[in-house]
Structures are given as C-alpha cells and as structure tokens.
Amino acid sequence: MDKRIKYNNNKNSTLSNKLNSSINPIKLTSPLLIKDLENTTVVNFTYNGSVINQTTPDANKTVAVNYTFKDVGVKTVNINYPILMGNNITLTVDVLKDNVSMEIMNINETKSAGKLNVEVFIKDSKNNTVNDGFIIFKINGKTIKEQYNSSKTLKVAVVDGCAKLSYNLYNFDNKTVLGCGVYNLEVKYISENYNTQSANKTLNLVKTKLGDNQLGPIRVKVNENAKIKMTLTDEFGNFLKGENTVIIRINGRTQIRQEIKNGKLDVILDTANFSAKKYTINMAISSNNRYEDVYRIPTTLTIIKRNAILNIDNTTTHTNGKTTNTCNSERYRWNSS
Structure with a gap:
C-alpha cells in the first residue's frame, strides 16, 4: 500500500529536513498500522536500504519514529513487521522546506566610503540555529557585488546561525561613492532546504573625510x-x-x-x-x-629670477686705421635685476 503524508517542521513532525534539530516524533496512526499490531511486534522503518528505526507499538498500538533527512524532496520509507507475512507498507513523505527567522543586529553609523559591518542571525521555526544557505544584501534595491568581480553577486555563507558582512562601500559603485543620508538595507536569505526570507534595516551614512593631502613648495x-x-x-x-x-x-x-x-x-x-x-x-x-x-x-x-646670458661671438676692432676681426666664443652670465 502507498500512503502519502506531507509535513514540515513547524507541524511538529519527526522527519525533518534539518540537521542537528530537535525533533518531535510523528505518530504513524494509519489503521493499516494499528490493525493486528501487538505490543511485542517489532516494526522496522527502512530508508535507502538501511534500517533507520526499530520500535514496538505503545499501549494504543501506534508506533513513532525519529529520523532526520538531510535535504528536502520526496522520500520513501518502507515499513514492515512479521504479522504482515513479509508484506511492506510504503510511506511516501514530502520533506518540505522549513521557515526561518532573521535578526539583523544594529548597524553603527557608517562612512559613505567606509566599511559596512553587518551581522545577521538565522534560526529555524523551532528556534534552532541554522547552518545552511547564504545571504545577499541590497542597498536601496541595488545588489552588493563581489569586490573584485562586479558582475558576481556577493554571497555570505551562514555558519553556526550567523552571517557576517564586512564590505567596503567604496566599491559599491564604480563611478562614485554613496552620498550621506538614510538608505534601506535589504537582507535576503537563500537556501535549498529553507524557505527564502527577507528583512530590512535602516542604513545611515555620513560623509567621508578627506585624507591628509599635502602640497610641496x-x-x-x-x-x-x-x-x-x-x-x-x-x-x-x-x-x-x-x-x-x-x-x-x-x-x-x-x-x-x-x-x-x-x-x-x-x-x-x-x-x-x-x-x-x-x-x-x-x-x-x-x-x-x-x-x-x-x-x-x-x-x-x-x-x-632667470640668469641672463650674453654671447659674444665676433668682435671688430680698429687699430691705426686697420680693421681686425677676432672670433670669440665666450659666454657671460649674470642675474637680471
């Protein structure tokens, strides 16, 4: 028999798409499971060829299983116990994406061409820290790009429930720097195993000072x-x-x-x-x-002042009625006044 059950973590299900999460058992209460069950009957739950749980029914003749799937998608769990004479019950489970909550820590007043430092904390619907996915950032709708590749979106990984951004705003625009004023900082969480979540924070930019620019004499x-x-x-x-x-x-x-x-x-x-x-x-x-x-x-x-230069190339002298040409190559310098 084939029974499809959809669930997600905010419904207190056992089979979760998250690692390291606290899991509440899902009770498999289909009449097919209750019928003819004895308290001593061992029930096997098998996934991907491996037994993930062995248990016996409780006083109400129901069984529960704890197991954590590592990713989302349709999963098939085989359930068998001796009373069925070798017949299996197939349970098809849709592991759905969980919701997350985000907390953006307060952002200090930032210089227009200075460092933007942001910390974002991510938790799942059960208040567990998330260790999956990444965050992108937008300022007034414009996506922050990688510092050395302006065509590639900057993605900050979520590690131990936290994503830390340290970004030089000088690189935000190739043509200019942002002016002082109030901006909207959008924080967007993206993951294959969790639902996309966005949050906003006010970003207050102040003017950048000029450096110690000096002119020599x-x-x-x-x-x-x-x-x-x-x-x-x-x-x-x-x-x-x-x-x-x-x-x-x-x-x-x-x-x-x-x-x-x-x-x-x-x-x-x-x-x-x-x-x-x-x-x-x-x-x-x-x-x-x-x-x-x-x-x-x-x-x-x-x-x-410039130096004056006097060139005397030729001189002509008259001695006793005779003319004499003398070739000279002397140069004389003096400061003009």
Missing part, C-alpha cells in the same frame, strides 16, 4: 606658469570618486575654480606675469553630499 622662474598635479585621497587612502570642486588662491586671490573627477587634479596657474618673490597658495576642496570639505591645503610659490 612650488618653484618656477619668471615668465613661467606654475603647475599643480596630484591625486586627492580620502581618510581611508582611497582616491576620491566622482566630481569635486577645487579652489586655488594665491595670496588670497582666486586663481582656479575647477571641477575635477576621481580626485585627479592637473592645473596650470597663470603666473607668467608674477614678480620674482614668494607667494602663499591655499587650495580648498568644497564639500558635497559624499565628502566633507577641506578649508585649505597650504603651500608656497617662489618665483625666481
């Missing part, structure tokens, strides 16, 4: 333009992402106001008409919704 000669070339970094040592406004002042007067991309600054200062002396340069990076501002990055600009 600049020296150029008169009639030359000065040049500044550098790449700006944030407090974590990463190159800036996106657009930022840079303002450069010489002796308090604005010389440059320019949008730069990805922290790359390459500007020419119009100093060709400057006098030979020392000047003060201050560079400021304006704030935006991603980075805090830097009021000034100071340095000095020194304009130095």
Whole structure:
C-alpha cells in the first residue's frame, strides 16, 4: 500500500529536513498500522536500504519514529513487521522546506566610503540555529557585488546561525561613492532546504573625510606658469570618486575654480606675469553630499629670477686705421635685476 503524508517542521513532525534539530516524533496512526499490531511486534522503518528505526507499538498500538533527512524532496520509507507475512507498507513523505527567522543586529553609523559591518542571525521555526544557505544584501534595491568581480553577486555563507558582512562601500559603485543620508538595507536569505526570507534595516551614512593631502613648495622662474598635479585621497587612502570642486588662491586671490573627477587634479596657474618673490597658495576642496570639505591645503610659490646670458661671438676692432676681426666664443652670465 502507498500512503502519502506531507509535513514540515513547524507541524511538529519527526522527519525533518534539518540537521542537528530537535525533533518531535510523528505518530504513524494509519489503521493499516494499528490493525493486528501487538505490543511485542517489532516494526522496522527502512530508508535507502538501511534500517533507520526499530520500535514496538505503545499501549494504543501506534508506533513513532525519529529520523532526520538531510535535504528536502520526496522520500520513501518502507515499513514492515512479521504479522504482515513479509508484506511492506510504503510511506511516501514530502520533506518540505522549513521557515526561518532573521535578526539583523544594529548597524553603527557608517562612512559613505567606509566599511559596512553587518551581522545577521538565522534560526529555524523551532528556534534552532541554522547552518545552511547564504545571504545577499541590497542597498536601496541595488545588489552588493563581489569586490573584485562586479558582475558576481556577493554571497555570505551562514555558519553556526550567523552571517557576517564586512564590505567596503567604496566599491559599491564604480563611478562614485554613496552620498550621506538614510538608505534601506535589504537582507535576503537563500537556501535549498529553507524557505527564502527577507528583512530590512535602516542604513545611515555620513560623509567621508578627506585624507591628509599635502602640497610641496612650488618653484618656477619668471615668465613661467606654475603647475599643480596630484591625486586627492580620502581618510581611508582611497582616491576620491566622482566630481569635486577645487579652489586655488594665491595670496588670497582666486586663481582656479575647477571641477575635477576621481580626485585627479592637473592645473596650470597663470603666473607668467608674477614678480620674482614668494607667494602663499591655499587650495580648498568644497564639500558635497559624499565628502566633507577641506578649508585649505597650504603651500608656497617662489618665483625666481632667470640668469641672463650674453654671447659674444665676433668682435671688430680698429687699430691705426686697420680693421681686425677676432672670433670669440665666450659666454657671460649674470642675474637680471
């Protein structure tokens, strides 16, 4: 005979799809099992060719079996006992996915280009820790990808009931970093043996500070333009992402106001008409919704005098009415004043 019984763990069934779970016995109470059973009759339960349980009926002539399946799907359990003269009863069981619950620990205030640290705890319907499946994360609906493979979704394994994420938000977008503000963090649990479960948590991002960017002293000669070339970094040592406004002042007067991309600054200062002396340069990076501002990055600009060069190639002299040509290759240098 063939009897199909469906069950899952939240119905207190014995045959569970989970390892290391506490199992409540399922009582096989079909009349076929009760009929002619004696208290001394040994009942065998066989699965995949192996006896998984041997038991005798209780006072109500029912038997119970404890067994844990390792995965979901349709399972066939053979039941036999001597009174049936060798005939077997086949019990077909659908091992169903169990439900899980998730707890997302509080997330500390996070820098827009800093590390996002999240801990998620997973338990099954009987409050047992889960050691199966993985979690993916989304920020405002956009899936977090692997750090070195932006085409591959980042999957964090659940180990001993916990999934731990430590992710550098600087890598979340190739073009820019997230701005400060409130975001929705979606946590999604996926497993072959448990039902998919999602939960949400508020993610509060604050601006990232700029790093210790410094300019060295600049020296150029008169009639030359000065040049500044550098790449700006944030407090974590990463190159800036996106657009930022840079303002450069010489002796308090604005010389440059320019949008730069990805922290790359390459500007020419119009100093060709400057006098030979020392000047003060201050560079400021304006704030935006991603980075805090830097009021000034100071340095000095020194304009130095050029060396004058006199070439005397030929001289002509007159002596007693005679003309003499003398070839010279002398060079003379002196500082112009």
